[in-house]
Amino acid sequence: MTEHSPRYRSARQSGYLLCIDCDKLHTISQEGQHCDRCGARLHSRMPNSMNHSWASLLAAILLFLPANLLPIMTFKSFGQGEPSTILGGILHLLEQDMLMIGMVVLIASIVVPVLKIIAMIILLCTVQFRLQTNLRQKTIMFRIVEWIGRWSMLDIFVIGILVALVQLGNIAHIEGNSGATAFAIVVLLTMFSALSFDTRLIWDKRAPELPPGMTDKKDEQ
Amino acid sequence: MVYTSMHGTPEQLIACHECDLLMERVASKPGEDVICPRCHARLYYTTINCIERLLALSVAGLILFLPANLFPILSLRIFGQSQSEIILQSAMSLYEGGLPLVALLILLFAVVVPLFQLCALFYISCTLHYQLEGRLLRQAMHSYQHLRGWGMLEIFLLGVLISIVKLKDIADLEIGLGLYSLAALIVITTLSSIFFNPHQIWDEIHQHRQRSFSDD
Numbered sequence: 467m468t469e470h471s472p473r474y475r476s477a478r479q480s481g482y483l484l485c486i487d488c489d490k491l492h493t494i495s496q497e498g499q500h501c502d503r504c505g506a507r508l509h510s511r512m513p514n515s516m517n518h519s520w521a522s523l524l525a526a527i528l529l530f531l532p533a534n535l536l537p538i539m540t541f542k543s544f545g546q547g548e549p550s551t552i553l554g555g556i557l558h559l560l561e562q563d564m565l566m567i568g569m570v571v572l573i574a575s576i577v578v579p580v581l582k583i584i585a586m587i588i589l590l591c592t593v594q595f596r597l598q599t600n601l602r603q604k605t606i607m608f609r610i611v612e613w614i615g616r617w618s619m620l621d622i623f624v625i626g627i628l629v630a631l632v633q634l635g636n637i638a639h640i641e642g643n644s645g646a647t648a649f650a651i652v653v654l655l656t657m658f659s660a661l662s663f664d665t666r667l668i669w670d671k672r673a674p675e676l677p678p679g680m681t682d683k684k685d686e687q
Numbered sequence: 688m689v690y691t692s693m694h695g696t697p698e699q700l701i702a703c704h705e706c707d708l709l710m711e712r713v714a715s716k717p718g719e720d721v722i723c724p725r726c727h728a729r730l731y732y733t734t735i736n737c738i739e740r741l742l743a744l745s746v747a748g749l750i751l752f753l754p755a756n757l758f759p760i761l762s763l764r765i766f767g768q769s770q771s772e773i774i775l776q777s778a779m780s781l782y783e784g785g786l787p788l789v790a791l792l793i794l795l796f797a798v799v800v801p802l803f804q805l806c807a808l809f810y811i812s813c814t815l816h817y818q819l820e821g822r823l824l825r826q827a828m829h830s831y832q833h834l835r836g837w838g839m840l841e842i843f844l845l846g847v848l849i850s851i852v853k854l855k856d857i858a859d860l861e862i863g864l865g866l867y868s869l870a871a872l873i874v875i876t877t878l879s880s881i882f883f884n885p886h887q888i889w890d891e892i893h894q895h896r897q898r899s900f901s902d903d
Binding site for chain 1: 697698700701702704705706707708709725726727728731760761763765766768770771772776777778779780781784785786788789790792793796797825828829832836837839842843845846847849850852853854856857858885886889892893
């Protein structure tokens with residue numbers, strides 16, 4: 467059977483609604499009420515999922531520039547040392563033949579955020595313009611994005627550790643700069659964007675059908 | 688398995704939480720996953736001794752949390768001067784250095800969230816295992832589920848390893864007891880997220896609530 471087999475029907479099309487917190491099935495007329503098993507509010511689809519997801523993503527894209535252009539930390543030894551950006555720090559590692567570590571930081575700080583932003587744009591466009599290709603691939607893409615996104619916090623932790631450890635006055639001294647704040651917010655926003663995205667929307671090929679006689683209180687599509 | 692003719696009661700059916708496909712519920716044997724035929728998400732599965740394992744792990748985790756946060760992770764020595772750090776100091780130094788937001792995020796992701804999750808897990812498993820009165824069971828379960836992915840101890844550990852590589856040429860570094868405890872703590876939190884079976888625990892919570900209602 468293919469992804470688009472007509473034999474597949476969603477719970478929503480059949481008049482059911484799944485509690486996303488405890489996976490108990492309810493009838494769709496209970497939209498907006500509380501789940502009798504876990505107490506969570508019931509929604510057939512996350513309310514305003516697309517709006518929240520787009521908003522966080524666009525904010526992340528805007529902040530991506532200051533995050534990469536502003537310095538994230540300054541290393542000073544005997545009064546010498548320049549502030550360095552994320553890319554500068556990676557190039558410094560590569561120059562010193564620390565190829566493996568350089569690659570890890572490059573992947574966590576630049577490759578993952580960029581790919582995550584691109585993947586979220588693809589996913590949001592899929593739902594927005596009701597594209598119907600490779601839905602399973604897109605679901606897998608979302609799972610990867612959701613899992614890997616948090617690893618971008620790596621550079622923030624490294625800054626925190628170095629700043630706490632290298633506080634030796636004039637001899638050696640590391641301090642954090644404002645680029646770190648911007649970068650931390652970028653990571654946070656992309657995580658929020660993925661969190662507000664409802665994967666079930668990928669599979670709602672047309673405007674989600676409801677059984678006759680039922681109206682959806684919070685229809686966002 | 689038949690995926691059509693969906694006219695049962697909600698108890699006989701199950702929907703996929705990732706693609707909303709409606710299916711008939713089938714029993715899952717221990718060690719066997721029930722997979723969504725359309726998007727391949729794992730729908731439900733059975734974990735043997737789920738509650739007991741989580742109880743053991745959360746106790747171990749709470750014990751390990753202390754040395755991981757109280758003993759130094761790394762010590763550094765240059766020209767006779769030395770400096771050592773615990774996890775909390777990463778947040779404090781950034782706060783003093785004028786980056787309060789970054790400091791707050793490190794505090795949350797590396798200390799507060801992991802501790803809160805361990806406490807929630809201990810509360811859930813202890814209440815269910817010993818059949819105690821658990822008024823906050825549902826809240827504890829919701830907060831644990833919503834905080835999944837926000838505890839970032841393993842990323843912090845990778846950060847420590849990268850810091851070691853960055854500093855090893857300019858200073859003498861010594862690995863502290865805190866780092867070993869942190870590594871052990873990560874093993875515990877990873878295992879507990881593997882054994883954490885939301886379906887089974889919600890079922891147990893449901894039964895627990897019904898029992899306490901019938902007692903009243």
